[in-house]
Amino acid sequence: MSKLNNKDPKSDTGRSFARSPCPITNTLDLLGDKWTLILIRDLFFGKRTYGDFQSSPEGIPTNILAERLKRLLENGIISKEAYQDRPVRYAYTLTKKGEALGPIVEEIAVWGLKYIEGTEANLSKTN
């Protein structure tokens, strides 16, 4: 039951990985897609509600948004709390683990600004 390359990381002993024990591979399995790091970026820019994320110019589909928020919650990268009752409204914020993604987001922005023509640094909230 404790085979390597188990399809489900985290299951079993915690020492089996979906693809390999490489930290890069496993980080990519968590946030290596076209939307997750955009959410992390938005969180760094102070966005906190479901509606805030939807309003970013990239236009994330709502089903993808819900699923990504769930995955980030399950992995302890963000936390969710009601910031008001009547009606209940939720705010998502980065945990310490999530805040630690800062340097990754920063280096991606630096590279993009330097090598992709026409990209612009954040102009307030028009990410």
Added chain:
Amino acid sequence: MSKLNNKDPKSDTGRSFARSPCPITNTLDLLGDKWTLILIRDLFFGKRTYGDFQSSPEGIPTNILAERLKRLLENGIISKEAYQDRPVRYAYTLTKKGEALGPIVEEIAVWGLKYIEGTEANLSKTN
């Protein structure tokens, strides 16, 4: 004809983007998937041939490998050259633009090592 949010980046004036002018978004459109940064990692570890990439423990499907190498070539992140004739064999290497991805890969590795239990730093070539 020069609308923003054009579906085809690079088309038109070069000032229209697929999703937004954000450097993070555009970098993600280039390498935000589960395989591209693994190839970049392999290149940093000195792998250079098609076979080298195939032999990494993650087991990239060959059609994906071919397509990603093509995209990285088209975007000037890697270059391809024959390193022998009879039979012709090709080596892929990082360009200056590709080498500049070093800090991103590094920060991803640092985060993964710290926050994903069980991941291990590169043990020679067993990425």
Added chain:
DNA sequence: TCCTGTCACTTTAAATTTGCAAGTAACTAA
């Protein structure tokens, strides 16, 4: 010459994921 093997891909078909649109539930304000 024929056969086997390697390297660098390409093709095919099925499985998975994505994107778009519409729908739902809770509640509030008019």
Added chain:
DNA sequence: TTAGTTACTTGCAAATTTAAAGTGACAGGA
């Protein structure tokens, strides 16, 4: 009562990914 907002969920077509097999160029050995 009706309309509006927020935070999702559902359904389905389209796009992407995956595994597996196939192709073509060439080399070496029998």
